[in-house]
Amino acid sequence: xxxxxxxxxxxxxxxxxxxxxxxxxxxxxxxxxxxxxxxxxxxxxxxxxxxxxxxxxxxxxxxxxxxxxxxxxxxxxxxxxxxxxxxxxxxxxxxxxxxxxxxxxxxxxxxxxxxxxxxxxxxxxxxxxxxxxxxxxxxxxxxxxxxxxxxxxxxxxxxxxxxxxxxxxxxxxxxxxxxxxxxxxxxxxxxxxxxxxxxxxxxxxxxxxxxxxxxxxxxxxxxxxxxxxxxxxxxxxxxxxxxxxxxxxxxxxxxxxxxxxxxxxxxxxxxxxxxxxxxxxxxxxxxxxxxxxxxxxxxxxxxxxxxxxxxxxxxxxxxxxxxxxxxxxxxxxxxxxxxxxxxxxxxxxxxxxxxxxxxxxxxxxxxxxxxxxxxxxxxxxxxxxxxxxxxxxxxxxxxxxxxxxxxxxxxxxxxxxxxxxxxxxxxxxxxxxxxxxxxxxxxxxxxxxxxxxxxxxxxxxxxxxxxxxxxxxxxxxxxxxxxxxxxxxxxxxxxxxxxxxxxxxxxxxxxxxxxxxxxxxxxxxxxxxxxxxxxxxxxxxxxxxxxxxxxxxxxxxxxxxxxxxxxxxxxxxxxxxxxxxxxxxxxxxxxxxxxxxxxxxxxxxxxxxxxxxxxxxxxxxxxxxxxxxxxxxxxxxxxxxxxxxxxxxxxxxxxxxxxxxxxxxxxxxxxxxxxxxxxxxxxxxxxxxxxxxxxxxxxxxxxxxxxxxxxxxxxxxxxxxxxxxxxxxxxxxxxxxxxxxxxxxxxxxxxxxxxxxxxxxxxxxxxxxxxxxxxxxxxxxxxxxxxx
Amino acid sequence: xxxxxxxxxxxxxxxxxxxxxxxxxxxxxxxxxxxxxxxxxxxxxxxxxxxxxxxxxxxxxxxxxxxxxxxxxxxxxxxxxxxxxxxxxxxxxxxxxxxx
Numbered sequence: 001x002x003x004x005x006x007x008x009x010x011x012x013x014x015x016x017x018x019x020x021x022x023x024x025x026x027x028x029x030x031x032x033x034x035x036x037x038x039x040x041x042x043x044x045x046x047x048x049x050x051x052x053x054x055x056x057x058x059x060x061x062x063x064x065x066x067x068x069x070x071x072x073x074x075x076x077x078x079x080x081x082x083x084x085x086x087x088x089x090x091x092x093x094x095x096x097x098x099x100x101x102x103x104x105x106x107x108x109x110x111x112x113x114x115x116x117x118x119x120x121x122x123x124x125x126x127x128x129x130x131x132x133x134x135x136x137x138x139x140x141x142x143x144x145x146x147x148x149x150x151x152x153x154x155x156x157x158x159x160x161x162x163x164x165x166x167x168x169x170x171x172x173x174x175x176x177x178x179x180x181x182x183x184x185x186x187x188x189x190x191x192x193x194x195x196x197x198x199x200x201x202x203x204x205x206x207x208x209x210x211x212x213x214x215x216x217x218x219x220x221x222x223x224x225x226x227x228x229x230x231x232x233x234x235x236x237x238x239x240x241x242x243x244x245x246x247x248x249x250x251x252x253x254x255x256x257x258x259x260x261x262x263x264x265x266x267x268x269x270x271x272x273x274x275x276x277x278x279x280x281x282x283x284x285x286x287x288x289x290x291x292x293x294x295x296x297x298x299x300x301x302x303x304x305x306x307x308x309x310x311x312x313x314x315x316x317x318x319x320x321x322x323x324x325x326x327x328x329x330x331x332x333x334x335x336x337x338x339x340x341x342x343x344x345x346x347x348x349x350x351x352x353x354x355x356x357x358x359x360x361x362x363x364x365x366x367x368x369x370x371x372x373x374x375x376x377x378x379x380x381x382x383x384x385x386x387x388x389x390x391x392x393x394x395x396x397x398x399x400x401x402x403x404x405x406x407x408x409x410x411x412x413x414x415x416x417x418x419x420x421x422x423x424x425x426x427x428x429x430x431x432x433x434x435x436x437x438x439x440x441x442x443x444x445x446x447x448x449x450x451x452x453x454x455x456x457x458x459x460x461x462x463x464x465x466x467x468x469x470x471x472x473x474x475x476x477x478x479x480x481x482x483x484x485x486x487x488x489x490x491x492x493x494x495x496x497x498x499x500x501x502x503x504x505x506x507x508x509x510x511x512x513x514x515x516x517x518x519x520x521x522x523x524x525x526x527x528x529x530x531x532x533x534x535x536x537x538x539x540x541x542x543x544x545x546x547x548x549x550x551x552x553x554x555x556x557x558x559x560x561x562x563x564x565x566x567x568x569x570x571x572x573x574x575x576x577x578x579x580x581x582x583x584x585x586x587x588x589x590x591x592x593x594x595x596x597x598x599x600x601x602x603x604x605x606x607x608x609x610x611x612x613x614x615x616x617x618x619x620x621x622x623x624x625x626x627x628x629x630x631x632x633x634x635x636x637x638x639x640x641x642x643x644x645x646x647x648x649x650x651x652x653x654x655x656x657x658x659x660x661x662x663x664x665x666x667x668x669x670x671x672x673x674x675x676x677x678x679x680x681x682x683x684x685x686x687x688x689x690x691x692x693x694x695x696x697x698x699x700x701x702x703x704x705x706x707x708x709x710x711x712x713x714x715x716x717x718x719x720x721x722x723x724x725x726x727x728x729x730x731x732x733x734x735x736x737x738x739x740x741x742x743x744x745x746x747x748x749x750x751x752x753x754x755x756x757x758x759x760x761x762x763x764x765x766x767x768x769x770x771x772x773x774x775x776x777x778x779x780x781x782x783x784x785x786x787x788x
Numbered sequence: 789x790x791x792x793x794x795x796x797x798x799x800x801x802x803x804x805x806x807x808x809x810x811x812x813x814x815x816x817x818x819x820x821x822x823x824x825x826x827x828x829x830x831x832x833x834x835x836x837x838x839x840x841x842x843x844x845x846x847x848x849x850x851x852x853x854x855x856x857x858x859x860x861x862x863x864x865x866x867x868x869x870x871x872x873x874x875x876x877x878x879x880x881x882x883x884x885x886x887x888x
Contacts, residue, residue, distance in 0.1 A: 660811050667807075
C-alpha cells in the first residue's frame with residue numbers, strides 16, 4: 001500500500017495526499033485528546049453527582065435515626081422521674097415512645113436484673129405494634145428470653161453510651177429487617193440501671209436505595225459494618241450474604257478489595273467488573289452514624305455514552321472536513337501546478353521537434369517564473385544547437401554522398417560482370433575487391449584484345465580518397481597504354497614515367513601486369529614490386545602450388561626512367577593464376593597475427609573454378625580475422641587457363657605455299673569448314689574473304705622478295721566458336737600492328753593497300769597474333785551463334 | 789573469272805563474272821587495263837554476275853576510280869548484290885563510288 005502510494009505519478013495528487021494525511025493525523029490526535037479530557041470531565045462530574053446522591057441518602061438515614069434517638073432521649077427524663085412510681089408508668093412511657101415516632105415498631109425499658117425486687121429477676125416493659133397497627137404492651141424478660149445477655153443490652157451497658165445494633169431479621173415480628181437503638185440510663189453514681197431501646201424497621205432502606213438509581217443500568221447497595229448486605233437489588237442477599245462471600249464466590253478480587261475499603265469506612269470511586277453490569281464504576285461512602293457503607297454501581301458504557309456520542313460527532317465532523325479539504329486541495333493544487341502540466345506538454349512538443357512550442361504564461365514571480373525562464377533559455381539554445389547540428393549534418397551528408405558516388409565510380413572501374421566472357425571456353429576469370437574504406441587504393445583489371453588477355457593487379461600506397469585517385473589514374477593509364485602496346489614491361493615503364501612526373505606526395509603503386517596469349521598459353525609479365533602471383537598447376541599429374549618467379553622491380557611512380565624487366569613463361573592449360581594484394585597476406589586477426597602466405601597457399605583449393613577459389617579464400621580470411629576490423633583493401637583476381645581444345649567438334653588442316661594462285665584451294669578448304677558448322681552463304685563468303693585476306697597477307701609479308709615457305713592452316717570448332725590458326729615460319733610479322741585504314745577518306749586520299757587486314761578485323765570476332773617458337777601464329781575466331 | 793568491256797550508250801561498261809579473288813586479280817588487272825589507258829567516257833562497273841570480291845579486287849576498283857577521276861569522268865557501279873555491298877560498306881568504298 002505504501003509502496004503504491006509512492007508510485008503515484010502526479011505531483012498534485014501526491015501533494016494533496018500528503019496534506020490530507022497530515023491534516024487527518026492532527027485532527028485525529030486532537031479528537032482523541034479531547035475525548036480523553038471529556039471522559040475525565042464526565043467522570044469527575046459523575047463522581048460529584050454520585051457523592052452528592054450518597055450524601056443525601058446518608059442525610060436521610062441520619063434524619064431517621066436522629067428522630068428515633070430524639071424520641072428515646074425525650075423520654076429518659078420521664079423514666080428517671082417515674083423510677084419510683086408504680087411500674088405501670090413504664091408501660092405508658094414505652095407506649096408513648098411508639099406514639100411519638102411512627103418509624104419505631106417496638107420500644108422497651110430493660111432494667112437491671114432484680115432492680116425491682118417485687119417484679120422478680122427480669123423486668124422489661126415493652127410496647128409494640130401488631131399487624132393491625134395497634135400498640136400493645138407486655139413484659140419481655142423471662143427465663144427463655146434472658147435479655148441481659150443480649151447484644152443490644154450488653155454493648156451500651158459496657159460503654160455507657162447509646163448504641164445501634166447490627167441489623168437483624170426479626171423472625172417473630174413479621175420477617176422485617178430491624179435494628180435496635182439502645183440508650184443506657186445511669187444513676188447518680190454513674191451506674192447503669194436500665195437500657196431504653198427502640199426497634200426500627202429498615203425496609204425503607206431498600207426503597208431509598210432504589211430511588212438513588214439515576215441510570216438505566218445502575219444499582220445501589222448498603223453494607224453493614226461486617227460487610228453484610230443491608231440493601232441490594234437481589235433481595236435474598238439482604239442479611240444473608242456478605243460482600244466477601246459474593247467476591248469469593250465470583251472469584252472477583254476487585255470486589256473483595258472494594259468490600260474491604262467499604263467496611264473500613266473509606267470513600268472512593270473505583271473501576272471494576274461488576275457481576276451484574278460488566279465493566280463498571282463504583283462510588284462508595286460510609287454512613288458514619290451507623291458504620292455502614294453505601295455504594296452506587298454504574299455501567300461504564302452508559303457512563304460514557306455521552307462522551308461516545310460526542311466522539312462520534314467529532315469523528316464525523318473530521319471526515320467531512322477531510323473530504324472538503326481534499327476537494328479544495330484538488331482544485332487549489334491543480335490550479336497551482338497547472339503551469340507544470342503545460343510545461344510538460346510544451347517540453348514534449350520540443351522533444352518531438354517543435355522547438356517553437358509555446359510555453360504557458362506565468363504571472364507570479366515565483367519558482368514557476370524561474371522555471372519558465374529556464375525553459376525559454378533551453379529552447380533558444382536548443383534551436384541554436386539544432387541549427388549548427390543541421391549545418392554539420394548537411395556538410396557531412398554532402399561528403400558522405402560524394403564519397404558514395406566516388407565509391408560507385410571506383411567500383412564501376414573494376415570489372416564486375418562475371419563470367420566476363422561467357423562465350424569463351426579457354427579462360428575463367430573472377431575478381432573481387434573489398435575496400436577497407438568507402439574507396440580503396442587497390443586496382444585490378446583485365447580485358448581481351450587480339451586473343452590476348454591483358455590483366456593487372458596493383459596496390460596504391462596509402463588508403464582512402466588519395467589512394468583512390470591514384471588508383472583511378474593507374475587504371476586508366478593501364479587501359480590506355482595497353483591498347484597499343486602488347487609488352488607488359490613497356491606498359492609499366494610508360495605508366496611509371498607518367499606517374500613519376502610531378503609526384504610530389506611520393507605516392508607509388510605496386511603493380512603486376514600480365515599478357516596471356518590465349519591460343520598458345522604464352523604469358524608475358526612484368527612485376528613492379530607487387531606480391532608474386534600464386535600458380536596452381538593442375539595441368540600435369542602432379543598438382544602443385546608455386547609462386548610465379550618475379551624480378552625485383554621498383555614500384556611505379558618512384559623513379560622515372562627505370563628499366564622494368566620483362567619475364568615470360570608458358571602456362572599449361574589447367575593452370576590457375578591467383579593474384580592478390582597485401583590486404584590478403586597482411587590481414588590481421590584480433591591477436592594481431594598476419595594471415596600470411598602459408599595460410600593463403602593452404603586456403604587455395606585445387607580443381608575449382610576461379611570464383612570458388614576466390615570465395616573460399618575470402619571465407620578463410622574472414623574466419624581468421626573474426627571480429628577484427630579490416631585494415632587494408634582486400635583484392636583478388638583468379639585467372640584459370642583452360643585447354644582451348646576442349647569440346648572440340650572437329651579439326652581440319654591444310655598446308656599451302658606462299659603463292660596467291662593457291663587461294664582457290666584455301667577457299668575450298670574454308671567452304672568445307674563452313675559447311676560443317678552450318679554457316680549460311682553470306683557468312684561463308686565472309687569467312688572466305690577474311691581467310692583470303694589473312695593468308696594473302698602472310699604470303700606477301702612473311703615471305704618477302706621471292707622467298708618461299710609453307711603456310712599451315714588449322715581450322716577447329718567447338719560448340720561456341722570457329723577458329724582458324726594460321727602459322728608460318730617466315731620473318732616476324734604482326735599484321736595486327738598495322739595501322740587501320742581510314743574508311744572515311746576520299747578516293748584520291750585513299751591508299752591502295754591496308755584494306756585486307758581491316759576486312760579481317762571487321763569480319764572476324766577476334767584476331768590474335770603471337771610469335772611463338774620462331775613461328776608467326778595468327779588466330780582468327782568467329783562465334784558460331786550470334787547472341788540475340 | 790571473266791571480264792568483258794563493252795561500249796554502251798557512250799559509256800564504257802565493264803562486266804565482271806565469277807570470283808574476283810587474289811588469284812584472279814592480276815588477270816583482271818590486265819583485262820581492265822583498256823579503260824585505264826583510254827578514258828574517253830564514264831565507266832560503269834557491272835557486278836550482276838560478280839560472286840565474290842576480295843581486297844585485291846577492291847584495289848582494282850579503286851585504281852579505276854582514281855584514274856577516271858583524274859580525267860574528270862565518273863565511275864558507276866551497278867548490280868551489286870547484298871553480300872558484296874556489305875564488303876563495300878565495311879571498307880568505306882560505298883562512299884567513294886556512285887551506284888546505279
